[in-house]
Amino acid sequence: MERAILLAVDERPDADSAVAEQLRRLSAAMEEHDLRVRWTHRTADALAVIRSDATLTGLLAGWDAPGAEEIMAAVIKRFHRLPVFLLTAEQEPRDVPLWVYEVIQGYVFPLEDTPDFIAGRIAHAAEEYTEQTLPPFFEALRHLEDHHRYSWHTPAHAGGVAFLKSPVGRAFFDYYGERLLRTDLSISVPELGSPLEHTGPIGDAERNAARIFGAERTYFVMNGNSTANRIVGHHAVARGELALIDRNCHKSIQHALAINGARPVYLVPERNGLGLAGPIPVGALAGAAVRDRLGGHPFTAGAAAPEPTYAVVTNSTYDGLCYDAVRVAELLGASVPRVHFDEAWFAYARFNPLYARRYGMAVDERSLPGADRPTVFATQSTHKLLAALSQSSMLHVRPSPRAPVDHDRFNETYLMHASTSPLYPMIASLDVAAAMMDGPSGPFLTGEAIIEAIRFRQAMVRLAARIREDGARPDWFFGVWQPPRVTDPRTGEAVAFEDADLDLLSTEPGCWTLSPGAAWHGFDGLDDGHCMLDPIKVTITCPGADAAGGTTEWGIPAKIVSAYLERRGIVVEKTGDHTLLVLFSLGITKGKWGTLIDALIDFKNAYDGDLPLAEVLPGFGPSGVTLRALCAQVHGKLRDSKLDVLLDEVFTDLPAPVLTPADCYQALIRSRTERVPLSELAGRVSATTVVVTPPGIPMLMPGESTGPDDGPVMSYLRALEDFDRAFPYIDTDIHGAHRDDTGRYWIECVAEDD
Incomplete structure (x- = not known):
């Protein structure tokens, strides 16, 4: 396990002072203890290391260095019980706040004790800290793996040895490494518990x-x-x-x-x-x-x-x-x-x-x-x-x-x-x-993801505004589903989302609460405070639909945008008719979301330039059309078929329940069900769940009736089947509906004589 020590002082590594010379000796001594030294002489550099380097196992902070208190506070916010030593050339540091004494583990006087002694002291503290950070099972697993014992129990690969006896097994072994395979153990290992x-x-x-x-x-x-x-x-x-x-x-x-x-x-x-x-x-x-x-x-x-x-x-x-x-x-x-x-x-x-x-x-x-x-x-x-x-x-x-x-x-x-x-x-x-x-790691890690999501959200809004103000190109761009304005509870002042303070947006829940009747979210029947939008789940909106009004006259289908992004190596979490969902997890980076913005700009340029589809998305969709023409065809079908209105009716007026899911399951496993084409589906009882993604909500649960031929379920399924047959390369992700070679839907139903 790699271990690093942050040395935050006001001395440059190449300084010719006595203290710098002793610190260089101390650094060399710590390197001999397998401690990697991160020497910083600027506050900004020290803070960057604290934020980004999870291998830190100790801090030597010069109290006289600029930003010493800020560096200490950052350590408290980021790490739990990280060994901190106050480094000073004085006999007694002055003006040290009382809270600092609760953080530090002791003093280091570099001009008095030997570098080897100080390095050993720090190495011991780093080793203790490393052991304390390991949670119970992972610690036991590491210790067990260190015993190098023969395995006489399952799994049969016996710590990976079996893989070494075959060329393809050897490739597998080399790819994943011995440590993973040595820790793939049987439940019968008593040291790890049950x-x-x-x-x-x-x-x-x-x-x-x-x-x-x-x-x-x-x-x-x-x-x-x-x-x-x-x-x-x-x-x-x-x-x-x-x-x-x-x-x-x-x-x-x-x-x-x-x-x-x-x-x-x-x-x-x-x-x-x-x-x-x-x-x-x-x-x-x-x-x-x-x-x-x-x-x-x-x-x-x-x-x-x-x-x-x-x-x-x-x-x-x-x-x-x-x-x-x-x-x-x-x-x-x-x-x-x-x-x-x-x-x-x-x-x-x-x-x-x-x-x-x-x-x-x-x-x-x-x-x-x-x-x-x-x-x-x-x-x-x-x-x-x-x-x-x-x-x-x-x-x-x-x-x-x-x-x-x-x-x-x-x-x-x-x-x-x-x-x-x-x-x-x-x-x-x-x-x-x-x-x-x-400890402090949870708020730090989640806070980082929240802040990066907010930065992306604000960047998207600002970019859209720049495009409109520039006037050199069509003024459309992708949006983000979020409140356009937020209120600072400290001042009562409402500000545009893109101009709001980052600290306000990342700490104030009221900025994300769905206020009753607000047009941006488009939901009815809300009470104040009942529901909040999580900032790390970002819904990018494509032109063509409005949260309050539904599908608009002109638009760009999200499935085409998603296909373009995938060609660019960007896979979104979920694609709707006019929405793309991206997740800002703990693994987010500025480079990652910056690349997404760049790809969205490139799509806009390709659309505005009316580039051939074969150039933008080779092998996708029909031949001989432009990207803009395909978007117009697909959006027109979505608009004219009123899929959004029909789906809303399906989820508002739920199908009538006839049997329980358990009853349907019993019929299914005893072959008392049959697959029925859409043309004969009216009035039948679904034997399985039918889920359209998005939105990912069951439109039919097992045991529910499809209803009359002109009812919500049948009307929506017919419109959806018609859309999928027209555009098979962006067909709907629908679970529970089976397609035949002609693109017709078949639904598993309970047999009528059951």
Whole structure:
């Protein structure tokens, strides 16, 4: 593990003073202890090293150097218990604030002790710091790997040795390296504990993660947040019971319904003219509204209990809308004893004050006292926006006396979904991901991502303004879905978003709250403070749609822009009709988002120049047309077919439920279903989920009727099929609809005689 020491002094490395000479000797001595010395004599350089170098294991700060206090403060903000030594040539440094004494580990007098002694002292402190930074499981795994023991257990590659016996195996071994393969171990290794019984270092790692994420209990889950969702759904609601389900849910929630046999009653989120899913309105979450919805629902008759026992809400949404989770739990607590926040895209929320109250584990006895507080589950795809390996996820639990969670019983459900052969590097990555968020590191890392996202947002708005003011080219450019103006709560002054202070935008939640009736977001039915836009999830808007008004006369389809970006090596997270979603994760850099802006400018130039499609996107789309002509054709089809209006009707007027998802699953596995063409689909009951991405919300759940031939579902599917057959190279990402060679849709339905 590389270790670096920052030497922040007012002496240049090549100075001819006695102190500089001694510091050069000290640097050489530290290098012999395998410590890389970063010598800085300017405050800006020292601060840059502190912000960017995660290998720092110590700081020697000259108190008389310019910016010494600023450097100390930056260390506190960035690192937890980094060894700091105050370097001085005086007998006693003067004017040292009392808080500095709480930071430093001691003094270094370079002209008194020998360089070797000082270097040894610093090396010892750096070694102790390195050991203290390692979380429980990762530390145990490192120590075990250092033992160099033979493996007599699974996996059969035995630390990678088996791969060395084959040319292709050798290529695999060389590509990934021996260390990864040596740490791919069997569950039978006792020193690491049991991931199934949550004992030993693995249990310690889960308990450490629970402390860091604010949970009473945390479970490490392999195979992604989908499995975590299925575990919670399998445990929290029983067969025949009623469950309140956010219609904007991941397909794994539907999988859980197929397993647990619950009867779903869906909560309907808002939608806007850009096709983005909004929040479930406050009014729909209140106890009276839930009772009204249950009162006329077909599934309430014959339910195992008169009241729902479980509710699940997606937080944040794919597009970055996050709730006041405490308020949501309070509202739903009037109807259900258990609330599940699917936070697949929101694992970082606890670690920045911008998101206060907006994550599941914020719901505790302090934020929501009283007997009505529900038990809260939060499931997180740790790998999505924190630093963990793919499929590595966490499940957090905060029980309430109203609905206690017995660990042994819950673990029985966990065991049904857990593997007895987990990949230990994945577990280590979860352990490390939690440790990275511990102490000051969490706010620092999340704050950095937030600031870079805001810089990108402001740069896009400023660039659009420059294009308009220049007048030398068509004045259109890509936009960003965000408030055009924000208010500084300290002064009450409203300023343009692009002119707002970076500190204000990165720390004040009010800048991102969806105010009721604001045109920029386009959602109805909002209460003040109910919902906030997460700044790190950036929706780029293409000309052609408006959040309040829907599709406009002229536009540029996002799928064509996305195809162009992909040719430039830029893959966006999600593509809508006129929107592109990009994520500013912990791995963001200025170079990364600057490259995206450059590509968007190049697309505009190609469009404005009416360049041939074959030149801009070789091999894409029809031949003999220009980029501008293709955009006009595709946008015209989107506009004239009114796909946005039809889709809004599908998600506003939900299909009628006929069977439960569990009933449909039983029919599916016993071949009591049949694939039906769209021409014969009216009035049939879907056997599987039909999801159109975007928006990624199920338009048909298993057991729901497609409705009449002129109803919302059938009208939308016909329009979508027609669009896909016209433009097969940008066809819709639709799950549950199977296409034949002619492009016709076929849907799996429950057999009519079933």
